[in-house]
Amino acid sequence: MFKNKWKLLLLNLLLTLLFFLIFSSNYNLLNFINSLFYLSFIYIITVLLMYTTKGGFFDGVTFGFRRFNSIMFKRNDYLEEWRDKPLPSEKFNASLYQRLKFQSMSLLVLLIILLILYYIM
Template sequence: MYKNKWLMLLVNLLFIFLMFFIFAPKYDFLHFINAFFYIFAIYAIIYLFLFTVKGGFFDGIVFGFRRFNNKMFNKEDYLEEWKDKPLPSESLSMTFYQWLKSQTLLLLLLLLILLVLFYTI
C-alpha cells in the first residue's frame, strides 16, 4: 500500500473530487480549493502529530506513567516488564511515516499551485 505514492495521490485526488461534488454548495474553483484544504489539513495534523511522536516528546511522559503505575500499585513484577515495553517513538512505523510525509508534501504543493492559480486568474 505504501509503495506507490503516486497511486495514493491519485486516490486522494479522486476522494477530493468526490467530496467536492457531494458537499459543495456551488461548483466553483473556491469551493474546490476548500475541499482540497480539508483533506490536506487532516493529513497535515496527523503528520505533525507523528512528527512529534517520532521526535520522542511523549517518551518521557509514557515512561513516567509506567513507572508511577508500577510503584503506586506495588505490583510484584520481578521482571519489571514496564522497562522493556517499547516507547512511542520506537513503535512508530517508519514506512507509514515516510508515506504520510510524502502525501502531505505533495498535497501541500498542489494546494499552493491551486492558490496561485486562484489569485492570479
C-alpha cells in the same frame, strides 16, 4: 496498503473530487480548494504528530506514567516489565511516515498552486 505513492496521491485527489461533488453547494474553484484543504489538513496534522513522536517527545511522559502506575498499583510485576516495554519513538513506523509525508507535501503544493491560480484569475 498502498505501496505506490503516486496511486495513493491519485486516490486522494479522487477523494477530494468526491468530497467536492457531494458537499459543495456551488461548483467553483474556491470550493474545490476548500475540499483539498480539508484533506491535506488531516495529512499535515498526522505527519506533524508522527514527527513529534519520532523525535522522542512523548518518551519521557510515557516512561513517567508507566513508572507511576507500577509504584502506585503494586502488582506482581516480577521482572518490572514496564521498563522493558518499547517507548513510542521505538515503535515508530518510518515507511508509513515517509508515505504520509509525501502525500501531505504533494497535497500542500497542489493547494498552493490552486490558490495562486485562484488569486491571479
